[in-house]
Amino acid sequence: MARQPRARAARGARTRIERDTMGEMTVPATALYGAQTARAVENFPISGLRAHPAFVDATVRIKLAAARTNAGLGLLPRRKARAIEQVAREVLAGRHRDQFVVDVYQAGAGTSHNMNVNEVLANRAAELLGGRRGDRALVDPNDDVNMAQSTNDVVPTAIRLAALELAPEVIAALSALAGTFDAKARAWDGVVKSGRTHLMDATPIRLGQEVSGWAAALGAAAGRVRDALPELSVLGLGGTAVGTGLNADARYRARVVRELERLTGVPLTPAPNPFYAMQSLAPFVALSGALRTAALELLRIGGDVRLLGSGPNTGLGELRLPPVQPGSSIMPGKVNPSMAEMLAMVSYQVVALDGAVAWAASGGQLELNVMMPLVAFDLCHALDILARAVRAFDARCARGLEADRERARHYAERTVSLATALAPRLGYAGAAEIVKASVATGRSIVDLAIEKGGLTPAQARRALDAARLTRPGRG
Known part of the structure; x- marks a missing residue:
């Protein structure tokens, strides 16, 4: 296996140099992310919006589940898997949140986001294993953290x-x-x-x-x-x-998937x-x-x-x-x-x-x-x-x-649509005439039902009782 280049940073420097497949990139010395994330920051100064915390957490849980699974399959050294898991736990506990810096509007599919997470976990894991940030020989963001994965899944x-x-x-x-x-x-x-x-x-x-x-x-x-x-x-x-x-x-x-189910407590298939x-x-x-x-x-x-x-x-x-x-x-x-x-x-x-x-x-x-x-x-x-x-x-x-x-009752007793209850007795047209007269004169539907509809006061009050009209039935 080819030896991975190490990050270079002078003691006390504000930046360090990391490499990816496109060459060298300058990265802030304090950053946990690496070259690919730095390229994304340069390429996409769009909105200032960052990935939603729940999306970051979900991606980190996938990395944790993958590390455990690949270690269990004998494909990832357990020492690396334990370091990746420790970093994942740190992130899920609220640490390193300022390291997820890629704009929401980024390269298609989310490769920049995926690599941002890969690099943060890899660089911090390298530190935990006694190395420096950017030391891919200890933990590689692609080969180790992203093992058996693609941005696309x-x-x-x-x-x-x-x-x-x-x-x-x-x-x-x-x-x-x-x-x-x-x-x-x-x-x-x-x-x-x-x-x-x-x-x-x-x-x-x-x-x-x-x-x-x-x-x-x-x-x-x-x-x-x-x-x-x-x-x-x-x-x-x-x-x-x-x-x-x-x-x-x-x-x-x-x-x-079983590992993710254990991590999330949600049934997954x-x-x-x-x-x-x-x-x-x-x-x-x-x-x-x-x-x-x-x-x-x-x-x-x-x-x-x-x-x-x-x-x-x-x-x-x-x-x-x-x-x-x-x-x-x-x-x-x-x-x-x-x-x-x-x-x-x-x-x-x-x-x-x-x-x-x-x-x-x-x-x-x-x-x-x-x-x-x-x-x-x-x-x-x-x-x-x-x-x-x-x-x-x-x-x-x-x-x-x-x-x-009181206000509700006031309106209930004055709605001209009380006359709807008169339609079974007077017909639609007869009830409409009472409505027109009420609108024109301001007189109540009850008074006009007595005067024009031939109802007795008791009949009019019963037929036009607002509370009674809120239940099924005919006037």
Whole structure:
């Protein structure tokens, strides 16, 4: 085996020289990464965004599982494997986080990210074995840390593991918000209000009924996210470059997946068809789509909260929102629906991220989709911010909502759509005439039902009782 070149750095120098297959690169002396990462930093000064921590953790766990597996197969010296494992444990404990420096927008497939992780683990492992950073003779980032792997099977596996780590937080947050609204629905079951369709008067509804719809929608949204997870647990790891498993021991695939299962505590299985697992990003599209649907529901529900809480004197005002901060720099005392506004902005972002994931997933060719770095960041980012936003909205807004019962009753008794209950008696056209007269004169539907519809006062009050109209039946 050819002797690997050693890194060169003078004592006290601020930089050192490392080599890769393209030649020498200057690397900060304190950096744990090496030449390939330094090239990526030079090539991609794009956004300042770095890999999501969950994606870094997932990649490191793959390296740890691979080192253990290859050592168990007798292919990687146990001394090297133990050093790689120690570094992986350090990273997973929160150390060396500043060493993952490659921009999100980088070379296709994520080779730069994969090598960033390989180099950090290799250089730190070399130190643990008594050498210097960049001493490839002790631990090589390609030959040792990346043994039996390719970027092409590591990165899609890492995206899966990161999503499986983050998605339960979204499910829990949506489910908790659904629970909050379910409790509100029970508490407000006796609050009668006007329904509204097209933002116009509609027949009465109980506030509890309205809010129960929100709870059910969020429960369904959580279920859609949950339903998208099983396919993520099917891993193409071990397929190496194109799915054939070249340069990996025949026993490696099954063993490394079992090792990852032990490390993550999540049930994982080798993909029955590794070529599909490496070519297609459809499982990520499915999860992203479920997040988009959840975001759309949150937009709708948050918008309803804003409408029902509008006022205090010139809006609907049927809900009272908890004040969380001053709402204006010029209007004293103004309080805005800040948490619902934040939820809307996050939801818009999640919808936009889903669009990017969808386009990226369509950009694969033949054995590989090179757009995986974008999918990795956008999917992790969407999972992260959606969970945080829902939790904050729940804690700072939903749980503190109060119903204005008098205002709700006021609108319920004045909606012109009360006349809908008269249609079985007077016919659609006759009821419509009463509505027109009420709008024109401002008189109540009850009074006009007595005057124009021939109902007795008792009949009119019973037929047009707002609470009664929130239940199935004919007037």
